[in-house]
Amino acid sequence: MNKFEITNLDLYYGQLQALKDVELKIAERQITAFIGPSGCGKSTLLRTLNRMNDLVEGCRITGKVMLDGQDIYNGNLDTTMLRKRVGMVFQKPNPFPMTVYDNVAYGPRTHGVRGKAKLDDIVEQSLRDAAIWEELKDRLRKNALGLSGGQQQRLCIARALAVEPEVVLMDEPTSALDPISTSRIEDLCVTLRAKYTIIIVTHNMQQAARISDNTAFFLLGEIIEYGNTEKLFSNPRDKRTEDYITGRFG
Amino acid sequence: MRNTFEEQLRLLNQELLEMGALIEHAIQSASEALIKQDVESANSAITFDHEVDQKERDIESLCLKLLLQQQPVARDLRLISAALKMITDMERIGDQAADISGIVIYLAGKPYIKSLEHLPQMAEASIRMVSGSIDAFINKDLALARDIIAMDDVIDDLFDTIKGELITLIQTDPENGEQAIDLLMIAKYFERIGDHAQNIAEWAEFSITGVHKGTEL
Numbered sequence: 001m002n003k004f005e006i007t008n009l010d011l012y013y014g015q016l017q018a019l020k021d022v023e024l025k026i027a028e029r030q031i032t033a034f035i036g037p038s039g040c041g042k043s044t045l046l047r048t049l050n051r052m053n054d055l056v057e058g059c060r061i062t063g064k065v066m067l068d069g070q071d072i073y074n075g076n077l078d079t080t081m082l083r084k085r086v087g088m089v090f091q092k093p094n095p096f097p098m099t100v101y102d103n104v105a106y107g108p109r110t111h112g113v114r115g116k117a118k119l120d121d122i123v124e125q126s127l128r129d130a131a132i133w134e135e136l137k138d139r140l141r142k143n144a145l146g147l148s149g150g151q152q153q154r155l156c157i158a159r160a161l162a163v164e165p166e167v168v169l170m171d172e173p174t175s176a177l178d179p180i181s182t183s184r185i186e187d188l189c190v191t192l193r194a195k196y197t198i199i200i201v202t203h204n205m206q207q208a209a210r211i212s213d214n215t216a217f218f219l220l221g222e223i224i225e226y227g228n229t230e231k232l233f234s235n236p237r238d239k240r241t242e243d244y245i246t247g248r249f250g
Numbered sequence: 251m252r253n254t255f256e257e258q259l260r261l262l263n264q265e266l267l268e269m270g271a272l273i274e275h276a277i278q279s280a281s282e283a284l285i286k287q288d289v290e291s292a293n294s295a296i297t298f299d300h301e302v303d304q305k306e307r308d309i310e311s312l313c314l315k316l317l318l319q320q321q322p323v324a325r326d327l328r329l330i331s332a333a334l335k336m337i338t339d340m341e342r343i344g345d346q347a348a349d350i351s352g353i354v355i356y357l358a359g360k361p362y363i364k365s366l367e368h369l370p371q372m373a374e375a376s377i378r379m380v381s382g383s384i385d386a387f388i389n390k391d392l393a394l395a396r397d398i399i400a401m402d403d404v405i406d407d408l409f410d411t412i413k414g415e416l417i418t419l420i421q422t423d424p425e426n427g428e429q430a431i432d433l434l435m436i437a438k439y440f441e442r443i444g445d446h447a448q449n450i451a452e453w454a455e456f457s458i459t460g461v462h463k464g465t466e467l
Contacts, residue, residue, distance in 0.1 A: 206321055233323045234467065235460030245323045247252045 003028040003167060003197040004049060009063035011044060011221075013056065018044045020221045022063070026214075031189055031198045033208035033229065036218030037244065042201045045218070046169050049199065050086035051079050067167075084111060087160035091172040093152035095144035095159075100127075100136050103144045103155055107163040122162055129195075130158035131188045150181025157188065161196075168192065170200040174207065186211050205245055209233045217241045255320050262312055262333055263388050269305040269340055270384035272298050274377055276347035277443065281373035283354045284436065285366060292351035292358075302344030306337045325457075332457040336387065339446040339453075343380060346439040346446075353432050362433075363426040364419060369433070372408045372440040375401065379447035387454035395458070398451035405444035412437040 004026040011019035019041045026032050034042035044053065051072060053059045065072050072082055084107075095103050104123045105113075113119060123140070127133040132154040136147075144155055153173060160168055170189070174182040189198055189211050202208050208215050209229060216226040217238075225232060225241040236242045243249050276298035283292035313334045316322065322330055379401050386395035416430045416437075456462040 205323060209323065231466070234327060236324050242324050246326050247255070 001028045002026060003068065005064075005066040005069075006045075007064045007066075009045075009048070009061070009065060011041075011048060011053065012058075012060045014058040018221050019048070022223055024216060024223060024226060026197065026199060028197050029193055029195070030213040031193050031200060031211055033212035033215045034199065034201045034218060035203075035205065035208050035215060035245070038203075040218040041221040042216075042218045043171055044221075046171055046199060046201050049167070049169055050083050050088060052083075052088065054079065084163045085165055086167040086169060087163065087165035088169040088171070089153070089156050089160055089173050091175050093149055093156050093176070095147070095152050095155050097143065097145055099141050100144050100147070100155060101140040104158050104162045107159060111163060126158040126162040127155075129161050129192065130154045131184060131191070132158060148181070150177050150184060153177060153181065153185060154188065157185070161192075165196065167197040167199065170198065172201055172203060175203065182207075205233070217244065219244070252320075255316075255326075258312070258316055258320070259326070259329065262309070262316070262330070265305065265309045265312060266333060266336070266384060267388060269302060269309060269337065270381065272302050272305060273340055273343045273347065274381055276302065276344050277373060277377050277380065280347040280350040280354065281370065281377070283351055284373070285370055287354065287358055287362075289355055289358050292354045295351040296348045299344040299348040302341060306341040309333065309337050328457045328460060332387065332453040336384075336450045336453045339449045340384075343443050343446045346443050350436050350439045353436055357429065357432060360429065363423070363429050364415065364433075368408050368412050368415075369437060369440070372405055372412070372437060372444075375405050375408065376440050376443040376447065379405070379444055380450070383447045383450035383454060386451055387457060390454075390458050392455060392458050395451045395454040399448055399455070402444050402448040405441055409437050409441040 002025045004024070006022055006024040006026075009019055009022040010017065022045060024045075034046060036042050047053045048061065048065060053061065061073060064074070067082070067086070070077065096106060098106075101123055104126050105119045108119060108122050113122065124133060124137075127136055132151060135151060136155070144152065147155060153176075157168070157173075174185050177185065186207060189200065192198060200208075200212065212229045214227060215229045215232045217224050217232070217236075217240075219240055225236060225238045227237075232241065233245060236245065276295045279291045279295035279298065282288060283290075283295060313330050316330050320326070379398050382394055382398045382401075385391065386398060413434060416434050420427045420430045452463055456467065460466055
């Protein structure tokens with residue numbers, strides 16, 4: 001079952017074509033990794049999946065991005081609802097300057113959830129799902145900016161999960177974290193796969209190999225190779241993939 | 251790019267070539283010892299085996315270091331994992347050359363009950379297979395790897411021929427049964443060397459194609 005089906009997608013920033021004729025099917029409840037050198041279009045494609053590029057001036061998109069069979073660029077889809085279904089976690093942890101509790105409750109409140117008991121439940125469940133409840137259950141009223149980088153990033157994941165998304169987009173979520181925090185987030189991704197479709201952009205080849213089911217290799221705005229992660233990292237079809245992942249260029 | 255890594259991979263190839271040369275010498279010495287009933291050559295094959303064991307440990311450490319430091323993927327991962335598997339077979343070949351030499355030393359001074367005929371052919375074929383399988387790996391020569399894999403049948407056929415002859419010999423002359431069994435064991439060791447060389451060629455094929463014995467790993 002495919003969560004996203006992308007066909008014939010071109011994306012321009014002004015005159016610059018950042019994505020060229022992208023064709024990609026992203027499987028539901030699997031982890032898909034986007035890899036490639038800086039500027040290859042992987043983060044651009046990620047942001048296309050919840051229309052974050054709409055905020056970029058001069059950005060023009062043609063082609064289709066189907067989410068559960070519905071084109072997210074053509075029709076009546078409300079972007080707020082889209083971003084509720086397709087959440088995002090960024091490279092640098094970006095908690096709001098408020099308490100741990102309010103960070104997680106922010107999304108549900110925005111979507112109209114009221115009532116302390118209901119919000120308490122959502123906050124606890126989201127923090128549990130993000131594998132950080134035990135560490136933070138006694139600090140819910142503390143300011144989130146006082147947490148360590150790894151805790152902040154898991155809090156951001158909890159905040160993304162609080163609105164019950166179907167897809168979680170992660171843009172280099174561990175590049176600013178130490179190895180222990182990184183492995184916690186990686187374990188978390190593998191656990192979350194049971195409930196969510198996860199798409200992760202990473203510069204860490206080993207991370208892509210460790211946690212993803214499928215990997216897409218991007219170069220100069222094109223998808224050069226896409227397929228089973230183990231296959232791609234042990235015996236890639238395309239020489240350009242081989243040269244990039246073995247560190248011969250890029 | 252990745253100059254250190256390239257240098258380490260060259261070193262790995264060099265070490266494998268050296269280990270290959272050692273086992274070829276070991277089989278050659280065992281074979282000469284057998285043909286000429288020469289204890290000195292037999293002893294030298296046994297000495298080679300100690301060097302082979304040391305080389306195996308050196309290459310093993312180098313491969314583990316490469317896995318740790320370089321975290322290889324794709325063709326690099328296949329090359330290093332194939333090397334790790336190959337050296338086990340190469341080490342066993344060294345053992346078998348020493349085992350043949352042990353029997354030759356035991357038989358020294360006793361006339362052979364039959365002309366050796368097929369055993370030297372087995373020795374020659376096994377050396378060709380060993381050197382060919384390692385060359386196929388080093389030079390990424392897929393055609394050669396496949397030729398070597400096919401060559402194992404030649405050695406197997408020679409073994410069957412020798413076995414048949416020795417069975418007949420035991421039936422007609424039970425007195426010489428012990429030496430017949432010794433010669434059969436030598437033939438079996440050569441046959442096993444062929445099997446190990448075939449394994450090496452299969453890992454060479456995997457290193458080049460990512461397919462091992464018809465299965466993509």
